[in-house]
Amino acid sequence: MGRILHQARYEQLVFWRNRSGVFFTFVFPVMLLVLLGLALGRGDGGPERLEFVATGVIAMGVASVAFQALAIAVAYHRDMGILKTLVATPLSPGGLVAAKVLSVGIVTLLEVAVLVVVAVVVLGIALPAQLPALLAAVVVGIGSMAALGMAVATRIPSGEAAPALTNAIYLPLVFISGVFFPIDGLPRAIEAVGTALPLHHLVELVRASYLGGTPALGWGMHHAILVAWTVAGIAVAVGGFRWEPRYASGRDA
Amino acid sequence: MDDAQHPTEAAPDPLLAVEGLAASRGSVRAVRDVSLTVEAGQVHALLGPNGAGKTTTLDVVLGFCAADAGTVRVLGHDPATATGRRAIRREIGMVPQEGGHYPYLSVRETLEMHRGLRDRPRPLGEMLELAGLAHRAGRRVRSLSGGERRRLDLAVALAGYPRLLVLDEPTTGFDPAAREAMWEVIRGLAADGRGVLLTTHYLEEAQQLSGSVTVVAAGATVASGSSDGIARRLGLRSRIVLELPPDAPRLPPDLGPDVEADLEVAGDGHRLEALAADPAPLLAVLAAWSRSVGHPLDGLEVRPPSLEDSYRVLTATKDGER
Ligand SMILES: Nc1ncnc2c1ncn2[C@@H]1O[C@H](COP(=O)(O)OP(=O)(O)OP(=O)(O)O)[C@@H](O)[C@H]1O
Ligand SMILES: [Mg+2]
Numbered sequence: 001m002g003r004i005l006h007q008a009r010y011e012q013l014v015f016w017r018n019r020s021g022v023f024f025t026f027v028f029p030v031m032l033l034v035l036l037g038l039a040l041g042r043g044d045g046g047p048e049r050l051e052f053v054a055t056g057v058i059a060m061g062v063a064s065v066a067f068q069a070l071a072i073a074v075a076y077h078r079d080m081g082i083l084k085t086l087v088a089t090p091l092s093p094g095g096l097v098a099a100k101v102l103s104v105g106i107v108t109l110l111e112v113a114v115l116v117v118v119a120v121v122v123l124g125i126a127l128p129a130q131l132p133a134l135l136a137a138v139v140v141g142i143g144s145m146a147a148l149g150m151a152v153a154t155r156i157p158s159g160e161a162a163p164a165l166t167n168a169i170y171l172p173l174v175f176i177s178g179v180f181f182p183i184d185g186l187p188r189a190i191e192a193v194g195t196a197l198p199l200h201h202l203v204e205l206v207r208a209s210y211l212g213g214t215p216a217l218g219w220g221m222h223h224a225i226l227v228a229w230t231v232a233g234i235a236v237a238v239g240g241f242r243w244e245p246r247y248a249s250g251r252d253a
Numbered sequence: 254m255d256d257a258q259h260p261t262e263a264a265p266d267p268l269l270a271v272e273g274l275a276a277s278r279g280s281v282r283a284v285r286d287v288s289l290t291v292e293a294g295q296v297h298a299l300l301g302p303n304g305a306g307k308t309t310t311l312d313v314v315l316g317f318c319a320a321d322a323g324t325v326r327v328l329g330h331d332p333a334t335a336t337g338r339r340a341i342r343r344e345i346g347m348v349p350q351e352g353g354h355y356p357y358l359s360v361r362e363t364l365e366m367h368r369g370l371r372d373r374p375r376p377l378g379e380m381l382e383l384a385g386l387a388h389r390a391g392r393r394v395r396s397l398s399g400g401e402r403r404r405l406d407l408a409v410a411l412a413g414y415p416r417l418l419v420l421d422e423p424t425t426g427f428d429p430a431a432r433e434a435m436w437e438v439i440r441g442l443a444a445d446g447r448g449v450l451l452t453t454h455y456l457e458e459a460q461q462l463s464g465s466v467t468v469v470a471a472g473a474t475v476a477s478g479s480s481d482g483i484a485r486r487l488g489l490r491s492r493i494v495l496e497l498p499p500d501a502p503r504l505p506p507d508l509g510p511d512v513e514a515d516l517e518v519a520g521d522g523h524r525l526e527a528l529a530a531d532p533a534p535l536l537a538v539l540a541a542w543s544r545s546v547g548h549p550l551d552g553l554e555v556r557p558p559s560l561e562d563s564y565r566v567l568t569a570t571k572d573g574e575r
Contacts, residue, residue, distance in 0.1 A: 003370055007366070085349065088349075089370040090371060
């Protein structure tokens, strides 16, 4: 445990010093929220529309950091031989993953805090109605997004391919998960896909807890679906993780 | 004297024992039959042409690559099991062929990070000193030169007090001074009772550092032992050269039947060149001649077959099989 906390501190340093990474995964959702707020502020739909989008972007911010930033970082660090160097120390493979997930979790909590502050201060939305429920949703969201990030990282062939591949998942996911508009307006098949994937359930939980109310399928059901995705992500990640660049030795180190 | 006190004590287990190892990279059989041992206090060199299977062998030792066949014991543990790997990685230091460190951390931060992962961390100053990086402690890793990065790899490998060091071409990219400094560090580690397994393409380096070497070609051990022993088994001969000054008495054209060497006397009887499996008989004859004529053997040179000579022979025969 001591080693994991120690390593997580350095993972923090590494994250914040990589400026372009910070911009694309941390700053970008904040910018998007501000721009959408400005665009929607004078449009139709009134305050409800603004609240809908802001809560959607908060859930999106969780995916941006815990899924996308994590998957890209893991793929890059593997390519650079950094994972191998760290795994060859007494920090076990599980310890390294735990440190990375812990670090990304901290960044994600910060991301959510910044988005909430921007929503309240810049967009003039009320404070979250049910803060404990919002926190619970974010924590469970971090777990599922990080597990899926690790799972996807096992399939990313190289560091260079990482941003393109994660974006190819993340961007469509955002559009079919109800971040910007309700998904019941989408074609049936696409709505079904969106409902099956985890981000939609995170969006529902964040929206309901922030705005007050109960999510469509009830708290327990959305949480259960996210936990199921977490378990699936961990299973894929553990089964196929590579520590070394290139080598397809299929070994779980 | 120690032997007298413990006359019956068995030799300690080697730090590393690899026996009949086979291993694959994807579908490529990279290692077919490699055996080697590293004892405490020993520097063992693993030599072989590009693609011979050296890195793959080290990856099996470190638990990064599965063995298809053979036995591997590292510090008494099996790297094929998770518990074995955990135990091994507490006590091993590694310099991979291509090391990797976070580019956004400074040298000092990188070393502090690795120190914090070790059971018994080495003082930071000592790590910087050993790797010759004291003047670069504040630099970001991304702005280090190639050789400086390689030094960082070594410093990281020494973050604990590893009982076994596994170094894959550790001096690649080093300037001559850095290389000799590294040799000193490695000698010091061995003198301290640690075992070192290193690969290198500098045969001079292997000869300087290693009491024992293993030569692999096309995935199989083709020779192992001391540099001299390997040469002897290959039938390589020592080269004896005697260069006499012009005022010295002339060597007789025939030194008699006892010399057991291919020799040639030239330069008016002032230069002798010979190849001998065992130089002793020829040297005895020359010594007797020197005494009888009353002239010293000042210009006498005996050069045992070098590791490079053996390596050429070993890898040339094996190359054709690939
Ligand atoms: N990821 C990989 N996929 C397929 N084949 C590989 C892979 N890595 C190595 N090989 C092959 O395995 C064999 C042994 O490679 P290895 O890296 O162990 O050689 P080496 O002795 O370390 O060579 P070098 O001196 O060039 O470092 C080579 O034929 C190489 O092409
Ligand atoms: Mg190699």
